[in-house]
Amino acid sequence: MRANPRLLDSKRPSEDPRIDLDALIEPNLGALVVGLVAAVLALATASVILARRTRHLDARLRGITRGAEGRSLEAILDAHLEKVYAISRQLDDVAARTAILEAAQRNSFQRVGLVRYNPFEETGGNQSFALALLDAAGDGWVLSSLHARSGTRVYAKAITGGRSDAGLSAEETAAIAQATT
Numbered sequence: 013m014r015a016n017p018r019l020l021d022s023k024r025p026s027e028d029p030r031i032d033l034d035a036l037i038e039p040n041l042g043a044l045v046v047g048l049v050a051a052v053l054a055l056a057t058a059s060v061i062l063a064r065r066t067r068h069l070d071a072r073l074r075g076i077t078r079g080a081e082g083r084s085l086e087a088i089l090d091a092h093l094e095k096v097y098a099i100s101r102q103l104d105d106v107a108a109r110t111a112i113l114e115a116a117q118r119n120s121f122q123r124v125g126l127v128r129y130n131p132f133e134e135t136g137g138n139q140s141f142a143l144a145l146l147d148a149a150g151d152g153w154v155l156s157s158l159h160a161r162s163g164t165r166v167y168a169k170a171i172t173g174g175r176s177d178a179g180l181s182a183e184e185t186a187a188i189a190q191a192t193t
Contacts (some may be wrong), residue, residue: 016056018116019190037160053129058132064166068128072119072160072181073085074086081092117148118147118148118149119147120147121145121146121147121152122146122147122148123144123145123146123147123148123150123152123191123192124143124144124145124146124191125142125143125144125146125186125187125188125189125191125192126141126142126143126144126187126190127141127142127183127187128141129141129142129186130161131158131160132160139159140155140156140157140159140183141157141183142154142155142156142181142183142184142186142187143155143156143157143187144184144187144188144190144191144193145191146171146174146183146188146191148172149173150157150172150173151170151171151172151173152170153169153170153171153182154169154171154176154180154187154188155167155168156181156183156184167182172190174188174192176188
């Protein structure tokens with residue numbers, strides 16, 4: 013028995029009819045060409061923009077890595093960070109030394125007053141003096157020297173807060189006033 017060809021065709025799955033691409037493309041050929049030209053121009057513009065940005069970034073990278081030929085950016089940044097940390101440590105050391113110096117400076121003589129005078133009419137010149145040496149709080153001493161033909165006498169008086177427990181001469185008071193202004 014022969015098989016009926018119609019029965020065989022009915023058992024086959026139905027196939028899609030063939031699509032005619034020429035028939036689909038030909039009426040829209042102008043629009044497709046314009047679209048493709050626009051896409052090519054857009055891609056060319058994007059390529060130019062990206063090339064410029066790449067050149068700009070490359071110049072910036074060369075500026076960051078100047079003098080470090082063949083080293084990676086990571087190695088260069090690590091070196092820069094190490095320098096920053098070293099400078100930070102040095103700054104901390106300088107700050108600590110400055111604090112020590114500032115504390116010591118408060119107790120050092122920083123105010124000076126000197127008055128020269130002639131206490132005796134018979135001697136020539138202003139060879140006697142009153143010298144006040146005070147720290148920031150006005151503590152220190154005043155040193156007086158009285159010069160006469162027979163000799164020179166030196167006196168020292170303690171000063172606390174700009175005042176003395178002992179009596180002061182006019183010249184000693186003037187030296188303290190000079191030191192505190």
